[in-house]
Amino acid sequence: MTAARRIVVSGRVQGVGFRPFVYRLAHDLGVKGTVRNGAGRVFIEAEGAADILDAFTEKLIAAAPPLSRPAIAETAACASSGTRNFEIVASQSGETPMIALPPDLFLCDDCLAELMNPAERRAGYPFINCTQCGPRYTIIESLPYDRPNTSMNGFPLCPDCRAEYENPRDRRFHAEPLACAVCGPTLFFTENGRKIMGNDAALGACVTRLRSGGIVAVKGVGGYHLMCDPKSDDAISRLRERKHRPTKPFAVMFPFAGTDGLDVARRYVEFDEVSATDCASPERPIVLAKKKSPGDFSQDVAPGLSEFGVFLPYAPLHFLLLAAFDGPLIATSGNVSGEPVLTDNDEAEQRLGAVADAFLHHDRPIVRPADDSVVRVIKGAARPIRLGRGMAPAEISLSDELRRPVIAAGGHMKNAIALGVGVRAIVSPHIGDLDSPRSVSVFERSIADLQRLYGVSAEAIICDAHEGYASTRWARNGSLPVISVQHHRAHASALAGEHPHSWRWLTFTWDGVGLGDDKMLWGGEAFLGRPGAWKRVASWRPFHLSGGDKAGREPWRSAAALLWEDDVSMRFKADPDGLARSAWRRGANVYESSAVGRLFDAAACLVLGIEKASFEGEGPMMLESIADDSERTIELPMTCDAKGVLRSDWAPLLEMLRDKSIEPAKRAGIFHASLAGAIGAQARLIARQHCFDAIGLAGGVFQNRKLAELAIALLGKEGFSAFLPKLTPANDGGLAFGQIVEAGALMRDDAI
Ligand SMILES: [Zn+2]
Numbered sequence: 001m002t003a004a005r006r007i008v009v010s011g012r013v014q015g016v017g018f019r020p021f022v023y024r025l026a027h028d029l030g031v032k033g034t035v036r037n038g039a040g041r042v043f044i045e046a047e048g049a050a051d052i053l054d055a056f057t058e059k060l061i062a063a064a065p066p067l068s069r070p071a072i073a074e075t076a077a078c079a080s081s082g083t084r085n086f087e088i089v090a091s092q093s094g095e096t097p098m099i100a101l102p103p104d105l106f107l108c109d110d111c112l113a114e115l116m117n118p119a120e121r122r123a124g125y126p127f128i129n130c131t132q133c134g135p136r137y138t139i140i141e142s143l144p145y146d147r148p149n150t151s152m153n154g155f156p157l158c159p160d161c162r163a164e165y166e167n168p169r170d171r172r173f174h175a176e177p178l179a180c181a182v183c184g185p186t187l188f189f190t191e192n193g194r195k196i197m198g199n200d201a202a203l204g205a206c207v208t209r210l211r212s213g214g215i216v217a218v219k220g221v222g223g224y225h226l227m228c229d230p231k232s233d234d235a236i237s238r239l240r241e242r243k244h245r246p247t248k249p250f251a252v253m254f255p256f257a258g259t260d261g262l263d264v265a266r267r268y269v270e271f272d273e274v275s276a277t278d279c280a281s282p283e284r285p286i287v288l289a290k291k292k293s294p295g296d297f298s299q300d301v302a303p304g305l306s307e308f309g310v311f312l313p314y315a316p317l318h319f320l321l322l323a324a325f326d327g328p329l330i331a332t333s334g335n336v337s338g339e340p341v342l343t344d345n346d347e348a349e350q351r352l353g354a355v356a357d358a359f360l361h362h363d364r365p366i367v368r369p370a371d372d373s374v375v376r377v378i379k380g381a382a383r384p385i386r387l388g389r390g391m392a393p394a395e396i397s398l399s400d401e402l403r404r405p406v407i408a409a410g411g412h413m414k415n416a417i418a419l420g421v422g423v424r425a426i427v428s429p430h431i432g433d434l435d436s437p438r439s440v441s442v443f444e445r446s447i448a449d450l451q452r453l454y455g456v457s458a459e460a461i462i463c464d465a466h467e468g469y470a471s472t473r474w475a476r477n478g479s480l481p482v483i484s485v486q487h488h489r490a491h492a493s494a495l496a497g498e499h500p501h502s503w504r505w506l507t508f509t510w511d512g513v514g515l516g517d518d519k520m521l522w523g524g525e526a527f528l529g530r531p532g533a534w535k536r537v538a539s540w541r542p543f544h545l546s547g548g549d550k551a552g553r554e555p556w557r558s559a560a561a562l563l564w565e566d567d568v569s570m571r572f573k574a575d576p577d578g579l580a581r582s583a584w585r586r587g588a589n590v591y592e593s594s595a596v597g598r599l600f601d602a603a604a605c606l607v608l609g610i611e612k613a614s615f616e617g618e619g620p621m622m623l624e625s626i627a628d629d630s631e632r633t634i635e636l637p638m639t640c641d642a643k644g645v646l647r648s649d650w651a652p653l654l655e656m657l658r659d660k661s662i663e664p665a666k667r668a669g670i671f672h673a674s675l676a677g678a679i680g681a682q683a684r685l686i687a688r689q690h691c692f693d694a695i696g697l698a699g700g701v702f703q704n705r706k707l708a709e710l711a712i713a714l715l716g717k718e719g720f721s722a723f724l725p726k727l728t729p730a731n732d733g734g735l736a737f738g739q740i741v742e743a744g745a746l747m748r749d750d751a752i
C-alpha cells in the first residue's frame with residue numbers, strides 16, 4: 001500500500017548540502033517524489049510504503065548532514081503524483097527566499113580522510129572541501145550562494161571536478177568552493193623578495209622557516225595568522241616586540257591527534273567535557289583552557305595567566321601545516337593591534353612586513369575578514385568572548401517582530417554590527433576597535449554588505465548614546481533616523497533577548513565604562529524590567545576617575561580614584577611628583593564613575609602592583625588568575641541615593657586590598673567573593689520591594705568566570721535563577737544584538 005506525504009523541513013537547511021542528502025536518502029530507501037528549496041525551507045513530496053515513509057521521515061532528522069539543524073515543520077498526506085523517480089526540482093519562482101548567509105566551515109572528516117590518503121586525487125591539497133565543509137561567508141560576493149557569486153569564480157572547474165559538481169549522488173554535488181590541485185587555488189611563499197610557487201614547495205618552505213624560529217604570516221580562511229614556534233623564547237619575544245604586544249596572551253593551534261583531535265593539546269591544558277566538545281566542534285573556536293605545568297612551551301605564551309587560548313586546525317591548509325611542523329604553533333591574528341584581521345595579499349605584505357619574516361599566501365581572494373571565534377566555559381556552557389569565523393554571521397530569533405528593518409551599529413571597542421529584519425537578528429563577525437581608518441572602513445563595508453546580501457534596506461540606525469564612538473558618529477552622519485540606546489540597557493536587552501520566556505528581570509550590567517543617562521561613566525548598574533522598560537535600581541558609590549580614556553590602560557588611576565576619594569594618601573610610580581593628584585583635586589579632566597571594571601583595575605593595581613596595562617582588562621585577568629577560593633567576604637554597606645538608586649560602597653575593600661600581610665592570592669579571592677556578595681545583597685534587598693522572575697549578569701565583567709560562578713551559586717542558594725549570555729559576548733561585542741532587542745521594544749511601545 002503506497003502513501004504520499006508532504007514534508008516541510010525548517011531550520012538550518014540551506015548551504016549545508018541538505019537537498020542532496022534528501023536525494024541520496026530517498027534513493028537508498030526507494031522513496032519516490034521530489035525535493036525543492038523554498039523560502040528558506042525544504043519541501044519534500046514523498047511516495048512509498050507507509051513504513052518506509054516513516055523511516056524516511058525519521059532519518060531526515062537522525063541522519064542529517066552534520067552542519068544542518070533540521071526540524072520537521074509539517075507533515076501531511078497528499079495526493080500521489082505517480083512518479084517513478086526521486087528528483088531535485090528547481091525552486092518555485094515568485095517565492096521570496098529566506099536568505100541565510102552561512103558561516104565558514106571546518107574540514108569535515110570525509111575530506112580529512114581524503115586529504116591524508118595518498119591514493120586520493122586531492123591528497124595533500126590545501127583547499128579540499130565538500131558540501132559539508134569549506135569557506136562560505138568569506139568567499140561570498142553576492143547571493144544566491146552559487147559558485148559564480150563567490151571568489152571561486154576565477155577558478156573554472158576541471159572536468160573531474162565538474163563531474164562531481166554535477167552529480168547529485170556525489171558528496172560534492174554543488175559544493176560551491178569545490179577545487180582540486182588541477183583547477184583550484186595554490187599556495188606560494190615569499191621571503192625578502194624570494195618567491196616559492198606551488199603547494200608542496202611553499203608549504204615546505206614555510207615549515208623550514210618556522211622550525212628555524214621564524215615568524216610567518218599565513219593566509220587562512222578569514223584572514224592571516226602570525227605563526228611561530230611556542231617553544232621558542234626567541235621567536236615569541238620578537239613577535240611580542242614587533243607587534244607591540246608585551247603581555248597579551250597568544251592562542252595556540254594544536255595538531256589534530258587522537259579520536260577527538262585533542263590528544264596533543266591535552267598535554268598542555270586541561271579540558272572539561274564542555275570545553276573539549278566545543279574545541280572539536282565544527283565551529284572550531286579558540287577555547288580558553290587551563291594551563292597544565294608549562295612543559296616545553298615558552299613562559300611567554302600567556303604570561304601571568306592560568307589559561308590560554310587553544311584551537312584545532314580548521315582549514316585543510318592548517319592540518320597540513322601542523323602535521324608537517326609536527327607540533328603546535330602560536331597562531332595569533334595577523335592584524336595591526338585592535339584592527340580587523342588582514343585579508344589581502346599585498347596589504348598583508350605591506351602592513352605585516354615589519355612583523356613577519358615571511359609569508360605563506362594563496363590566491364583565493366578573501367571577500368571579507370572573519371577573525372577566529374573565542375569562547376570560555378562558564379557555568380557549564382561555552383560562552384562567546386568573540387563571535388567570528390565559524391560562529392558568525394550568527395542568526396538569533398527575536399520574540400517579537402520588528403516594525404521596520406534596522407541596522408545596529410554596536411559600540412566602539414570590540415565592535416560588531418547587526419541587521420534586524422522581521423523576527424531575525426543577524427550579528428556580524430567581530431570587526432575590531434574602531435580607532436583606525438581601516439577598522440571604520442571594514443565597519444562601513446560590513447553594514448553595506450549585510451543589507452545587500454540579505455536584500456534588505458534598513459529604515460533606521462541604532463547606536464550607542466556615546467557621541468564619541470565612531471559607530472555613533474557614523475550613524476549621526478547618515479540620512480536615516482537614529483535611535484539611541486543607552487549602553488547598559490543594550491547589555492541587559494541582549495541577555496533578555498536570548499530568554500524571551502522571562503518577563504521581568506533584575507539585570508546586573510557590569511563592565512568597563514559606558515555613558516549613562518546622567519553623562520556619568522556607568523558600569524556597575526542593575527536594571528529592573530524588560531527590554532524597552534528598564535529602570536535603574538542599583539549601582540555603586542560613585543568615584544572620580546581622572547585621565548579620561550587613558551584610565552582603561554592605567555589601572556593606577558582607578559586605585560588612586562578610590563583611595564583619594566576616601567582621603568587615603570598613596571604614591572604611585574606613574575605620578576611621581578603628585579601632579580595628577582593636584583589635578584584630581586581641582587577636578588580637571590575628572591569623570592564620575594560607578595564602573596565595576598574600574599574597581600577590578602584598582603584591585604589589580606593594589607594587589608599585584610599593575611599600574612599600567614598593555615591591554616584593557618589585563619589587570620582583572622591577572623587578578624582572576626591568581627585568586628584563591630576564599631570564602632571570606634567583606635560586607636559592603638548599601639545606601640539609597642536621592643533618586644532611590646541603591647548604592648554599594650567599595651570603601652571597606654581598600655584596607656584588605658592594601659594589606660601586605662595577606663597573600664595576594666587570598667586578597668584577590670576575598671575581592672571576588674565580596675563582589676559576588678554585593679550582587680547577592682543588592683538582589684535580596686531589591687526582591688523585598690519588587691518582583692522579578694530572573695536575574696541577569698551582563699557586561700564584560702561577567703567574562704570573569706570566578707565572579708560569575710560565585711554570584712550564580714550565591715543567588716541559587718537564595719532561590720534566584722541567574723543567567724549569563726550564551727549567544728552573544730557579554731562584552732561590547734554583544735551590544736549590537738542588544739540594541740536591536742531594545743530598540744525593537746521601544747518601537748513597539750512608543751511607535752518611534
Ligand atoms: Zn568535506
Ligand SMILES: [Zn+2]
Nearest residue numbers: 158161180183
Ligand atoms: Zn579540479
